[in-house]
Amino acid sequence: MIYPPGVERFRVGGKKEEFFLFVTELxxxxxxxxxxxxxxxxxxxxxxxxDGPQFEECRRLAGKNVEFLGYQDDATVADLMFRARALVFAAEEDFGIVPVEAQACGTLVIAYGKGGVEDTIVPATGDNWEVATGLFFHEQSVEALEAAVKQFLAWEGRFRPEVLRRNAERFGRERFRREIVAFVAAKWRESLTGVRS
Structure with a gap:
């Protein structure tokens, strides 16, 4: 798989605020x-x-601690990612660019541990702070997510923004360019020789 690029416009550094962030179509x-x-x-x-068809349903479920901003432009989302305490990602996606963008901001990701996040996040184990970039929960349930958030709170000070940024840089433009060029070259050779690479 050739992953899309998605990190160059994000910055890392600064003090995190208290809020958790969720960014997606509802x-x-x-x-x-x-x-x-x-x-x-x-x-x-x-x-x-x-925004999306579940907007009103989610508002009904929400307590006073939840703020709904609706659709926001790229610059606003990047700023929120930079300031967020952690990003929560609960879907199973083939790739999922949002967790990569959060890591590019030095923001940890609490994610449902299936799909593309298995390639883009290094889950914390309690002793791998030199590489850890997030936490996984393995069941799409309120209880499982609560447990993951509580684990994050216990470990919060141990995650390193520079480690998250370095991990995200694996998905930069240079890697994308290199892999696209290699893919096209391989397909070109196949078309000339009839032999798959």
Whole structure:
């Protein structure tokens, strides 16, 4: 798989604020309702960016600690990612650029541990701080997400923004360019020789 580039416009550094961030279209498979319910139960500040058919349902589930911003432009999302305490990502995606963008800002990702995040996030184990960039929960349930958030709170000071940024840089323009060139060259050779690389 050739991953899309997505890190150059983001910055890292500075003090994180208290809020957790959720950025996505509010459709069922993205599990916005799960994230809103879990953070509401925990009473932790959550900022939700995005719009969609589940917007009103999520607002009904939300406590006073949840703020809905609706659709926001790229610059606003980048600023929120830079300032967020952590990004929550609850969907199973083939890739998922949002967790990579958060890491490029030095922002840890709490993610459902299936799909593309298995390639883009290095989950913390309690002794791998030199590479850890996030935490996984392995069941799309309020309880599983709550447990992951609580684990994050216990380990929060151990994550290193520069490690998250370095991991995200694996998905930069240079890698994308190199892999696209190699892919096209291989396909060109195949077309000339009839032999797959």
């Amino acid at each position: 459709v069922p498979y993205k599990k916005a309702d799960l994230v809103v319910a879990a953070l509401t139960r925990l009473g932790l500040p959550l900022v939700v960016v995005g």
